[in-house]
Amino acid sequence: MREKAIYILAILAAVVMISNLKTVFTGLPDEAMQGAIYRIIFIHVPAAINADIFFTISLVTSILFLMKKNFFWDSVSVSCIEVGTMLVLLNLVTGSIWGRNQWGVWWAWDLRMTSQLMCFLLYLGYLLVRPAIAEPTQRATLSAFIAIFAYADIPLVLMAIRLPNVRTQHPGPVLETGTMAAEFRAPFAIGILAIFLICSALVLIRLHQETAQREIDSLRRELHSV
């Protein structure tokens, strides 16, 4: 059943992604100021939005684990964080390439970019600390606390370009201010959906691996007790 869901999600994601890339590269006009490079927005921003979605799921499941002590929630949490961290890396790298072209520098230490880098490092820390703890309950509990702590950075990332007295190098919000042209909105929304579908398939694969890993842990304990 889970395998079927993964295949369906992956095929759907591929179809949506390919048709959207076709629209982005052949159907949309160049942006007046930036030329062709603005098309990075159709992968750069959807990656960040999806990372925030998966980190929010990990926050909820971490709290659920602490409340119910059910390891399923811990597995969902680590799966979402792993995929979310990959998306933040993708966001940072594509943003840096865009910045090099538009600003002439690979990196600017403004609030948005620095808080996003902090976000990447916090969740990377989660992924590095986790395997260092052998005892499963202790590992899941500490991981849940780190996930909740790391999530505190997300509102800062979101607010960094919206705070009234903060000047940032990063462009301001384009969705709620209505500065994005109407013809760009549909491919942008479909880009978010495509990355969500790809990453949901990856989370399901990762979840399956976590379940198998727990079985390995229990078999090892059984072997030691025999």
Place this chain on the structure above:
Amino acid sequence: MDITNLTFLFYGYSAAWIIITAFVFLLVSRGRRIDRELARLRSLVADKEKS
């Protein structure tokens, strides 16, 4: 499409797909390792229960 900035657009999308592909390869190789370990441990437990 205007060819201005096309090189950086190519770099951006290439980097994105390299990151996603590397992550998928990482998942697949870890999955194989986990499956092998699981099969090994299952047979070990079965052997111990027989003896």
